Amino acid sequence: MKKNVIQDKSFQFAVRVVRCCQHLQSKNEYVLSKQFLRSGTSIGANAREASQAASKKDFIYKMNIALKEAVETQYWIxxxxxxxxxxxxxxNNLHTNCTELCKNIVHYQ
Known part of the structure; x- marks a missing residue:
């Protein structure tokens, strides 16, 4: 099976986001961390959904959603x-990883 770089990197990024949010919530920060959690984990979910797209147009649409989620995640970071x-x-490390995901998504389309 061929590896999908975007799916792999976005999954690993989502794991980091979840762990970061767990830390933030242990410090009683819930509002920003919840937004960060939603957008940061949504990147990979949308990329994975794109892999099952019904058409090229559908694939591009779903990857654009992944890109928008990545840009939103940069904001929360x-x-x-x-x-x-x-x-x-x-x-800075999270932001760099998220920027790499953005570049990969744009390139992959």
Missing amino acids: ELLKETGYLKEEEA
């Missing part, structure tokens, strides 16, 4: 960093 909920190093 930036906000969590600026408000002090995420340390700069952690936020």
Whole structure:
């Protein structure tokens, strides 16, 4: 079976997002972390759904949703960093990974 780089990377990114949100929620931060969790895990879910698209148009549509979720996730990372909920190093690392996903998604289409 051929490996799908976007699916693999987006899944690993989602695992990091879940763990990060668990940490944030242990510090009683629920509102921003929930938004971050939803968008950060949605990237991979949409990419995986795209792999079963009925047509090329459907595939592009679903990958565009994945891209929009990735861009939203960048926003939440930036906000969590600026408000002090995420340390700069952690936020920068997550942001870099998310930016790589964006580039991969754009290239894959």
